Amino acid sequence: MNRDVSIFVLIALLSILFGTIASNFLAIGGITPDLLLIVVVAYGLQKGQLHGVLFGFASGLVFDVVSTDVLGSNALVKLLAGYCAGLFHRDDGSVQTTIGSPRFIGVMLGCALIHNAVYSFLYTRPADIPFVAFYLKNGIAAALYTTALALIPFFYASRQREEIY
Numbered sequence: 001m002n003r004d005v006s007i008f009v010l011i012a013l014l015s016i017l018f019g020t021i022a023s024n025f026l027a028i029g030g031i032t033p034d035l036l037l038i039v040v041v042a043y044g045l046q047k048g049q050l051h052g053v054l055f056g057f058a059s060g061l062v063f064d065v066v067s068t069d070v071l072g073s074n075a076l077v078k079l080l081a082g083y084c085a086g087l088f089h090r091d092d093g094s095v096q097t098t099i100g101s102p103r104f105i106g107v108m109l110g111c112a113l114i115h116n117a118v119y120s121f122l123y124t125r126p127a128d129i130p131f132v133a134f135y136l137k138n139g140i141a142a143a144l145y146t147t148a149l150a151l152i153p154f155f156y157a158s159r160q161r162e163e164i165y
Contacts, residue, residue, distance in 0.1 A: 044085030056082025
């Protein structure tokens with residue numbers, strides 16, 4: 001396993017741990033960001049579709065085991081996010097170039113919207129709440145919040161990128 005993969009695995013494990021322990025502290029109006037999604041999208045964007053799918057599935061499955069969620073639900077949606085991010089993969093850069101690019105934020109938002117749409121579809125029961133209302137609150141708002149938190153690694157990586165050049 002090369003150094004980049006080891007770092008992504010470590011960050012994914014830390015985001016799972018921090019996300020499950022501190023999710024109440026990060027919640028704004030009941031909306032929580034998906035820290036693991038940021039890592040999966042960054043990895044898929046950096047390594048490509050196949051690696052993004054495998055990383056998304058594995059990290060989502062670990063998250064399902066650690067959290068009280070339905071086993072396999074996060075594995076499915078993280079797999080999909082890794083695949084979507086991998087569609088925008090380029091072979092031309094380092095981690096700093098990939099994450100420090102404005103393309104990362106656009107891909108992050110798109111993947112978060114798709115991820116949350118599928119996740120909302122899995123959890124919406126039409127008798128309880130309409131899908132659109134559920135997706136507006138839990139899908140779009142959470143995608144925007146997650147993307148806003150993705151600005152932290154984006155600004156850090158873009159700063160590192162400027163120092164390299």
